[in-house]
Amino acid sequence: MTDTQKLLDNRPPSLATLFLQRVEETPEKEAFRHPVPPASGEGPDDWRALSWRQAADRVFAIAAGLIASGVDPEERVALASSTRLEWVLGDLGVLCAGAATTTVYPSTNADETAFILADSGSRVLFAEDAGQLAKAREKRADLPELRLVVVFDAVDATEADGAMAAEGDPDGWVISLAELERRGRAYLEEHPDAVRERVADLRADQLATLIYTSGTTGRPKGVRLSHDAWSYMAVALGNINLLYPDDLQYLWLPLAHVFGKVLTAGQIYVGHSTAVDGRVDKIIENLPVVRPTYMCAVPRIFEKVYNGVAAKAREAGGAQYRVFRWAAGVAREYAQVYQDNFRRTGVAQVPLGLRTKHALADKLVYAKLREAFGGRLRAAVSGSASLAPEIGYFFAGAGIHILEGYGLTETSAASFLNPENYRTGTVGKALPGLEVRIADDGEILLRGPGVMQGYHGQPERTAEVLEPDGWFHTGDIGELSPDGYLRITDRKKDLIKTSGGKYVAPAEVEGQFKAVCPFVSNILVHGADRNYCTALIALDEPAILGWAAEHGMAGKPYAEVVATKEVTELIDGYVQRLNAGLQRWQTIKKFRLLPRDLDVEHGELTPSLKLKRPVVEREYQGLIDEMYAGTREA
Missing domain, CATH: 3.30.300.30 (ANL, C-terminal domain)
Known part of the structure; x- marks a missing residue:
């Protein structure tokens, strides 16, 4: 039995347990960075850090505030917000209270937001701002189980609460996050062990997260993921030479999506720091400031970067554009030869002539591209959809290593991931502890701790994809190489x-x-x-x-x-x-x-x-x- 398998076999029952262990092991180490806009509204953001101890102080206050508000284990607490520090702290607070997080995209309209809140039976809603609150207020009559709305932005919460009181509804339905934390700290003064007791009582099979699929067709389905699924993901991701304690992750992906959410699991297990900012229009500005060592993105981001670089070269004139096109060709050739030789011989051999061209192209083009990513990027993980191999080879040859991965909401996001010796055009190897099978029609079947418990309140839909013995039908068509690398060819239905x-x-x-x-x-x-x-x-x-x-x-x-x-x-x-x-x-x-x-x-x-x-x-x-x-x- 390998060391990794021993760790998986003895994993804690929940991510909340791992969070408490992380705080105990490295209390003063940096956990998060987050941007604070300047008071004048002009100039660059001020990035502030939060240690694991400071993060835990707020998480405990949020968890205790939820307990004081009557939230019981496995009851749902919804989160409707863009990616920001408060999302992460709120989610951890929900988990440490023994409740279950329901995720809602901030772009979701009022009707679909109400559907998710009602279908999940959410008792509390974390709303980012007045815009998210307005959706709940509009549909309040249809949400009798929703007892409390907690608004992240204090000004929005105060104004909204005052407006509701003026309308004859002064029942405290809306409070700010600061107020919830104040109530939580007061509760902890009387019940100092309340949160730790909730965490200690967590069972591995208890509901931790209800993520509604983004719905390429029809109404979204609520995917039920257990505490054990996230604990498994944390341990598995932390033991495949992907994450390191001194890493700095740049996290901008929507945390309502399973790809974004799984990143916090690996971070907690390994203990590195994460810079959190979900403003997509700030990515280019943030990268040279944050200088991350790794980040995750969807293929569209890498496509836009590639197109943007090509467009700038073209605008600069014929000579520069010809240099860029030459360098792009060299990058693809270099990466393909490097990977092919390593796959065949186990040694990364590249002919001298190609190495010479690559070194020149690096000075002229690639080095500038790496600086645009902050200059320290060790790896970038791409998921959610397929990345065109030609784009992958370009970035690989330029020294920006894109590790493609594969997973679904129903499998807690990460099922396959390319290792350090990655192969462009594949999604890598199965995570430790995951079984994979290719059906006769080419469909990928998976079985393991990360697979969902089922679709919330939809046993018939669950039975369509989840067999009694645990095999999950992904709906994707793929091929496995003899040494375990998976290549996705298409969606079965597409x-x-x-x-x-x-x-x-x-x-x-x-x-x-x-x-x-x-x-x-x-x-x-x-x-x-x-x-x-x-x-x-x-x-x-x-x-x-x-x-x-x-x-x-x-x-x-x-x-x-x-x-x-x-x-x-x-x-x-x-x-x-x-x-x-x-x-x-x-x-x-x-x-x-x-x-x-x-x-x-x-x-x-x-x-x-x-x-x-x-x-x-x-x-x-x-x-x-x-x-x-x-x-x-x-």
Whole structure:
């Protein structure tokens, strides 16, 4: 039995237990950093640190405040907020009170927020600000079980509470987080062991988290994850040479998503520090300030960085753009040769000529790119969707190591992860303690401690994906190498079968196009039951407007630019490059450029930026029909 397996076999029953152990072991070590905007409203943020002891002081106060408010073990406490320090502290407070966190994306509308609060039976809601509070107030009549709303921003809580009192509703339904912590500290003066007793009473099979799937189709389902699932994740992630005690993580991912939430589990086990700031528009500004050693992101972020770098090089002029394109080619070749040789021989051998070109490209291009990430980035983890291998190879060759991983909400996020000797284009190896099987039809089946207990209140839906012996049907198609590396080929339900009987994996084609076209933002390949494939393409606005300015269209809006013949011809060139590397039945015969990018607000992307295919196809059905007009379907 390996040391890791011994640790897994003897893991504590909960993440709350691990949190208390972490505080005891390294009380004065930095746990979190968070930005504080300047009082004047101008200038850079001031980053402040919180030790594990200081974090525990607030977590205990929050937990005690919940207990004092009548929250019982396994009762649900909802969190509707962007990623910020208070989200992390609130979640840990819920866990230490023995309750269960229900996560709500801050972008969720009032109707769906009310559905999640009602379906989960949440008794308390942590609301980030007046905007999140307004959703609960609007639907209060439909939420009889919701007893208390705790607002993170004190000014919003005070104003909202006063407004409710003026409306004849002075029942203390809304309080600030500071007030909850004050009540908690008062409660601890009378019951000093209350929180530790709740943690000691936690069972491994007790409900810890209810995460509602982002719902690419239909209403979201509540995924029930136990305390043991998070304890397992913490120990497993902490023992695969990914995280180290002196690491500094930059955490911006939405914590309502399972990918964001699992990152706190590994941090607590290992004891490193995390800089927390969910403002996506601040990522580029924050990276050179925070200077993280590792961070996690979804593929769209890396695609935007790549497109942005390419666009800047192009704007700088012909010579610089030629240098960038040469360097990008060298990076891909270097990374592929390095990985292929290591896989075959166990030794990372790269020919001298290629090493020489790589060293020159590093001085001219790669070093500047690494500095943009803060200059200390040891690794970046990519998940939630597939990263185009060509983009992965580019970053690998540039010295920014993107470790792709794989998991689902139903498996507590992390199931597979690339090790230090990673292979671009795969999602790595199974975490220790996880069993994997490939079904006859290619579907990936998983069994292990991270697998969900089931869908909340939906036994029939649970039975559809979770077998009695614990095997979970992921709905993804994949292939396992002899030495255990997994490659995802597509979603089972997304596979396209043309009218000619040929199967096409749209995500694979879409990923290849993102690698060859620096202007693309989103692409949807269509072709089910048709005699050829087509595509709806949305372009990256800054990139295409930059190109337009160089071609006599400066100042024109996006919709007008993408409607021009010149842009259509530009993108057609990239479509032909894509088609040159595809099988005949995979090729894109026709495409249409969309008048705007796809986004979360219009319901076309999930909050984790996954494509909602049925929504997009329904919205642009007219364009799809137009591409097949006048053809005979076989």
